[in-house]
Amino acid sequence: MLKSINVFMESLLEVLFPRRCFVCDRVIRKPLIMQGMKISACKTCFDNLSFIKEPVCSVCGRKVEAKESLCEECKLKKHVFISGKFPLSYECIARSVYRFKYNNRPFYAKDYATLIYLSYKDWIEYINPDAFIAVALHRKRLNKRGYNQAEELCRELSKLTKIPTRRGYVKRVVNTLPQKIFDRKHRQINVKKAFIVPKNDVKLKTVIVVDDIFTTGSTIDAISRELRHHGTDGIYFITITAAGT
Numbered sequence: 001m002l003k004s005i006n007v008f009m010e011s012l013l014e015v016l017f018p019r020r021c022f023v024c025d026r027v028i029r030k031p032l033i034m035q036g037m038k039i040s041a042c043k044t045c046f047d048n049l050s051f052i053k054e055p056v057c058s059v060c061g062r063k064v065e066a067k068e069s070l071c072e073e074c075k076l077k078k079h080v081f082i083s084g085k086f087p088l089s090y091e092c093i094a095r096s097v098y099r100f101k102y103n104n105r106p107f108y109a110k111d112y113a114t115l116i117y118l119s120y121k122d123w124i125e126y127i128n129p130d131a132f133i134a135v136a137l138h139r140k141r142l143n144k145r146g147y148n149q150a151e152e153l154c155r156e157l158s159k160l161t162k163i164p165t166r167r168g169y170v171k172r173v174v175n176t177l178p179q180k181i182f183d184r185k186h187r188q189i190n191v192k193k194a195f196i197v198p199k200n201d202v203k204l205k206t207v208i209v210v211d212d213i214f215t216t217g218s219t220i221d222a223i224s225r226e227l228r229h230h231g232t233d234g235i236y237f238i239t240i241t242a243a244g245t
Contacts, residue, residue, distance in 0.1 A: 019031060019040040020040060020105075020107075021040060021041045021042045021045050022039075022040055022041055022096055022100075022105075022108040022111040022112070023041055023042065023045035023046070023048075023049065023092075023093070023096050024042060024045050024096075025096075025099060025105070026042065028040060028041070028042060032046055034114075034118060035118055037114050037117075037118065038114070039111055039114055039115070040110070040111050041111065048092065049088060049092050049093065050088065050089040050091065050092045051087055051088060051089075051119070052086060052087060052088065052089060052245065055067075055068065057069070057070050057071040057074050058070060058083060059071075059074040059079055059082075059083050059084075060073065060074050060079070060083075060084060060214065060217060060242065061083070061084050061085045061086055061214070061242065062242055062244070062245055063245065073216075077217075079217050079220075079221055079224075080220075080221045080224035080225050080228065080235070081209070081217070081220050081221065081224045081235045081236060081237055082234065082235060082236055083236055083237075084209075084214065084220070084236055084237030084238060084239065085116075085119070085120050085123060085236075085237075085238055085239075086116075086214055086238065086239040086240060086241050086242050086245075087115050087116055087119040087120070087240070087241075088115070088240060088241045089241065089245040090213070090241045090242060090243055090244065090245045091245070093240060093241050094241070096108065097212055097213060097240055097241060100112070100149055100212065100240075101145075101149045101212055102145070104146070106147050106149065106152045109149070109152035109153045109155070109156045110156050112153055112156070112240050113153055113156030113157045113159075113160055114156075114160070116157065116238055116240070117157065117160040117161065120238070121160075121161070124161055124163070124208070124238075127206060127208065127234070127236055128206065129163055129206045129207050129208045129234070129236070130163075130164075130204045130205055130206055130207060131163065131164050131165060131166040131169070131204055131207050131208075132154045132157055132158060132163055132164070132165045132166070132207070132208050132209075132210050132238075133154070133165070133166055133169050133170055133204075133207050133208070133209050133210065133223075133227075134148060134150035134151040134153070134154045134165065134167070134209075134210050134211075135150045135170075135209060135210065135211040135219060135220070135223065136148070136150075136168075136170050136171050136172040136195065137150075137172060138172045138173075138174070138175040140175050141175065149212050150210050150211050150212060151165070151167065153210050153212070153240070154167075154210045157210065157238070163208075166202065166204065166207075168198070169197065169200060169202070169204070170195050170196070170197055170223055170226065170227070171195065171196055171197075171198055172194055172195055173194065173195070173196050174193065174194040193222075194222060195222055195223050195226050196226060197226050197227065197229070197230045200230075203230075203231055203232075204227075204231075204232050205231075205232060205233065205234060206232070206233070206234030206235075206236075207227065207232055207234070207235055207236070208236045208237065208238050209223055209224070209235065209236070209237045209238075210237070210238050210239070211237065211238075211239050212239060212240050212241075213239055213240065213241055213242065213243060214237065214239040214241070214242040214243070215242070215243040215244075220237050
């Protein structure tokens with residue numbers, strides 16, 4: 001009986017709020033099925049996605065030449081976090097991520113999370129994090145946008161992995177300018193001391209920091225420094241994509 005009610009409610013919701021392809025944003029009749037999981041995407045759009053494949057940089061996850069363990073950027077800069085992953089190249093998903101972030105498409109998070117889970121569930125299980133932590137928005141930007149896209153992604157990842165999201169564990173206390181307007185050097189300066197870990201009785205040993213796009217790593221490094229200061233040693237990241245891929 002309960003199962004029948006759930007199926008009915010799901011069908012009703014799909015009539016009232018039809019699925020949209022997370023790539024092109026068109027309404028679709030039915031989702032794709034990938035490894036037994038639903039993906040809201042047109043088949044053509046999905047087939048045109050470019051997934052990141054090995055070999056990749058052991059730190060930032062970008063593509064590298066065979067037999068190389070680090071990309072050129074990570075050879076020059078030592079990050080505070082240990083390593084990270086993202087499933088999609090920037091070129092194929094950039095417009096989608098822009099809508100996710102700025103055009104009121106928080107529901108894309110479910111499909112992004114599904115792709116991340118199918119791509120990296122073994123990696124996540126190996127790390128065995130205590131929690132996912134979203135890159136925080138300042139309250140002024142959150143009030144303007146209405147949601148934090150990184151928190152939406154965290155929430156969906158938590159549903160799939162049963163790993164909790166620690167909302168508010170890291171807070172942004174400086175309303176920084178958008179990172180995209182700065183070069184590498186000034187990105188680091190822009191987010192310096194932008195984040196704090198408020199007094200918290202929960203001590204996390206290992207975490208995965210979640211954001212939409214990895215660019216230079218300055219934001220995740222800034223969060224990682226603060227986390228390390230509060231006793232978190234195992235710090236990794238997950239994003240949807242990375243600039244320059």
